[in-house]
Amino acid sequence: MKVFKIVMLSIFAVVIIIPLMAVVFTTFKSTSEVFSNILGVPEAFRFDNYVNIFVDQPMARYFMNSVIVTLFSVSLTVFFSSLIAYAITRMLGWIGVVFFSLFTLGMMVPAQVNMIPLYQLVYDLGLTNSLLGLILVNISVTMPVAIFIMSGFMKSIPKSLFEAAKIDGATEWAMYRRVAIPLSVPSIAATAIFLFVMHWNDLLYPLLFITQNQYKTLPLALLEFQGEYATNYPLLFTGVLIASAPMVVAYIFLQRYFVAGVTAGSVKG
Amino acid sequence: MHFRKNKSLFLFIVPGLILYTLFFIVPTLNAVIYSFTDWDGLSPDFTIVGFENYINVLTNDSIFQKAFFNNIKFMLFVLVFQTLFSLIFAMFLIKNTKTNIFLRALYFFPTILSSVSVAFIWTFIYDPNMGVLNTVLDSLNLEFLRQNWLGNQNIAIYSIAVTQVWFHTGQMLIIFVAGLQAIPKHLYEVADIEGARKWDRFRFVTWPMIAPSATIVMAYTTIQSFKAFDLIFAMTRGGPNYSTEILATRIYSTAFRSFEFGYASAQSVIFMFVIAVITVVQFRLLKASRVQE
Numbered sequence: 069m070k071v072f073k074i075v076m077l078s079i080f081a082v083v084i085i086i087p088l089m090a091v092v093f094t095t096f097k098s099t100s101e102v103f104s105n106i107l108g109v110p111e112a113f114r115f116d117n118y119v120n121i122f123v124d125q126p127m128a129r130y131f132m133n134s135v136i137v138t139l140f141s142v143s144l145t146v147f148f149s150s151l152i153a154y155a156i157t158r159m160l161g162w163i164g165v166v167f168f169s170l171f172t173l174g175m176m177v178p179a180q181v182n183m184i185p186l187y188q189l190v191y192d193l194g195l196t197n198s199l200l201g202l203i204l205v206n207i208s209v210t211m212p213v214a215i216f217i218m219s220g221f222m223k224s225i226p227k228s229l230f231e232a233a234k235i236d237g238a239t240e241w242a243m244y245r246r247v248a249i250p251l252s253v254p255s256i257a258a259t260a261i262f263l264f265v266m267h268w269n270d271l272l273y274p275l276l277f278i279t280q281n282q283y284k285t286l287p288l289a290l291l292e293f294q295g296e297y298a299t300n301y302p303l304l305f306t307g308v309l310i311a312s313a314p315m316v317v318a319y320i321f322l323q324r325y326f327v328a329g330v331t332a333g334s335v336k337g
Numbered sequence: 338m339h340f341r342k343n344k345s346l347f348l349f350i351v352p353g354l355i356l357y358t359l360f361f362i363v364p365t366l367n368a369v370i371y372s373f374t375d376w377d378g379l380s381p382d383f384t385i386v387g388f389e390n391y392i393n394v395l396t397n398d399s400i401f402q403k404a405f406f407n408n409i410k411f412m413l414f415v416l417v418f419q420t421l422f423s424l425i426f427a428m429f430l431i432k433n434t435k436t437n438i439f440l441r442a443l444y445f446f447p448t449i450l451s452s453v454s455v456a457f458i459w460t461f462i463y464d465p466n467m468g469v470l471n472t473v474l475d476s477l478n479l480e481f482l483r484q485n486w487l488g489n490q491n492i493a494i495y496s497i498a499v500t501q502v503w504f505h506t507g508q509m510l511i512i513f514v515a516g517l518q519a520i521p522k523h524l525y526e527v528a529d530i531e532g533a534r535k536w537d538r539f540r541f542v543t544w545p546m547i548a549p550s551a552t553i554v555m556a557y558t559t560i561q562s563f564k565a566f567d568l569i570f571a572m573t574r575g576g577p578n579y580s581t582e583i584l585a586t587r588i589y590s591t592a593f594r595s596f597e598f599g600y601a602s603a604q605s606v607i608f609m610f611v612i613a614v615i616t617v618v619q620f621r622l623l624k625a626s627r628v629q630e
Contacts, residue, residue, distance in 0.1 A: 073429050077440060080426060083503065084443055087458050090469065094461075106472050148353035155349035163343055167350060174361055178564050178612060180585040181605045184592045185367035186360065188378070208360035211353055240345045269451030271567040276593075287453045291571055294457070301461050308454040315449050323442055326449065327511055 095306045102301055117306040124303075126281060127310060130289040134268060134311075137199055137285055141206035141267040146260050148207065149214035150252070154244045156215070157222040158230070168219060174212030179272055187276050196277045202285070205273050210266060214259050221255035222248055254328075261322065261329030268315055286311040371602035378598035390603035400579050401604060404587040405611070407494050411583060412562035414498040419558050420551070422506045427513030428543075441514065444507035452504075452567030459500040460572060463487045487573055490580040497572055497581055501565055509554045516550025517543070552623045559619060563612055584608045 086107065094102055095117050096110040105111075121127055152171060156164045186205065195201030225248065233243050249256070274288035284292075290307050297303045319326050372390055376383035394401055426444065430437040447455060462469040463486035471483045486496040524542045533541065566585040569575065575582035575590065582590075588608060592601035 076425070077429055080422075081440065081443060084446060084507075087462060087469070088446070090461070091458060103467050106467065106469055148356070151349040152353045155346040159343050159346055171353075171357065174357070176612070176616070177361075177365060177609060178560075178585065180564075180566060180588045181609045182361070182364040182368050183589070184378070184598050184602055184605065185364035185371060187592075188367075188598075189360070189364055204356060205360050208356045211357055215353075240349070244349070265449055269453075269567075271451070271453055271571070275570075287451045287567075290451075290453045290457070294571070299464060299467075301457075304457050305461075308457055312450055312454055319446070319449050327442075327445060 091305045091308055094301050095309055097302050099300055099302055117302045118310075121303055121306045121310070125289065125293075125307075127289075127307075129282060130284055130286050131310070133199060133283060134285040134287075135314075137202050137206065138264060138267045140203045141210070142260055142263045144203070145207045145210050145214050145263055146256060149211050149259070150218055150249065150256065151244070152211070153215050153218035153222050154248045156219050157225075157248075158240065158243075168215075171212050171215045174209070175216060179209065183272070183276060190277055197280045197283050198277075199283060201277055202273055205277075206267055206270070210263055214263065217259050217262070218252060218255050221252055225251050257325050258329040261318075261325050264318070265315065265326075265329070368602045368605050371599050372606050374599040374602075376599040378592070378596045383599065386599070390600050391607070393600070394603050394607055400582065401584075401587055403579050404575075404582040404584050407579075407581065408563060408583040411494055411498050411501075411565065412559055414495055415501050415562050416555060416558050418498075419502045419506050419509055420554055422502065423509035423554065424513050424547075424551075426506070427510045427517055430510070431514060431517045441507070441511065444510055446507065447504050448508045450504075452565075453571045455500065455504050456568055456571030459496075459503075460487070463496055487581075488577055490578055493573060493577065493581045497565075497569055500572070501562070501568060504568070505558070505561060509558065512554050512557075513547065513550050516547040520546045548623065552620070555623065556616065556619055559615060560612070563608075563615075584611070 090107050093108070093110050096113050096115070097105070098114075098116070101111060152167070156168050156171075158164075159167070190196055190201050190205065193201070195204070229247055229251075230243055233247055238246070269287060270285075271287040271291065274285045275291070278284055278288060286307075290304075290311055293304055293307050373385055373387060374383045375386050375390075430441055465471065465485040465488055468486070470486060474480065474482050484492065487493050520543065524546070525538060528538050528542050563583070564585065565583065566589070569581055569583060569586055570589070573581045575586040584604070585608070588601050588604045591597050591604060595601075
């Protein structure tokens, strides 16, 4: 049994590690070297592919677009959702329940269901080929899950804390800032990480709304490399590595929060 | 009445509600309205065609039906293997030792990558000429197993399903570990006193106690299988010959390749209905199995 367990764990580890190592190694190879030595260590650590991809493509621009879209989408989603989660938790009677249901209903609807009217709306508003358009849509579609996670957490804050603050004359805004937010830091961190992974990696909305190079985010740019470079895996994987780097660095340092965040998000329906 | 007491709280909801209404509620309702028209997405006018789109999707559209069955095949494959693997590995890694924590973090790693990156990695593995998988098979003298993994209509959907399992097993494993760690130790002690064997321990203690985690994992895996748009789009675009087309990619092509917005909207509404039915059925089944235990 013990041997079986070790063998299984090792096989799974190899299945994860080998492809990831191959990606890293391949970025230092030429196409002919990949052909002759598919999984092995590269002959030399040449940075030709890294130079070429930056010469060939506005990589810095794609990268910045991804940073801008992710930064604003995550922070604004967290801000708006925490306000709503707070209000829902504090509201008396059935009104809070109604708002909670209205917002969390959004988790059930796959993005492809409303993408056609959404495309039309974004087009009519003149927000195609604009980072602002992407950010506004991102906020709207990820609010449901953010509200779901944060309101679950805020409900567990003892009511007596709010009562006490109220007796001291605190307004709702003051209670939101000084009681609810400081006590919800773990759930806010989990939500932010979950959204970070989602927005950084999203393909659908850039695919729908962006056609000009100067507004492309990394996943969309990568997808189009496929058409340009076909099976030039060294260049494709250099793109993959650059696109994944921020996420990997964040994962190494914030591992625990990643696990908490992605799991919290996965509890949605 | 509650309204007065809630007044200042409404202001908290307003900014988010405006965006949510504009970019989520209105488009979702519009999808239903479009579905009764023949709009092509380009011309300013359209005709209302009643249920014609729905009738055509359900009776006449062999590609949509194929996409539906592909989606079911894909879902069942992922559901079985992802749930099984994540549960087995969670049971292996239940204790919080250093090695176990490291392995959990390693297995979880693919989850943070974008679908496009994962698609490229697996296109490289499946490449018919120079791919990793065929090269490995050659070196093991198993040439007869060589395949055009993404080009063979009969297996392409399963090749992508394997990728999906690789992509998300680590995530489900974490949910199971949390569930397993919450099982009170004394239940196992009681089982031991009663002389329970390993399998009995699993059947009568572990399984009933992790049913809530299993519900979450299976529900999430199902939904994920229907949302695998990014992965499939980046790997095969639904080809060859629609053999990897799922509902989500089909709707995209109908709308943005053929510009049949009205017709694609009817497909979307049916898609939403399918998801709703599957979700309800799944929760019923799992609830029933729990009561039985």
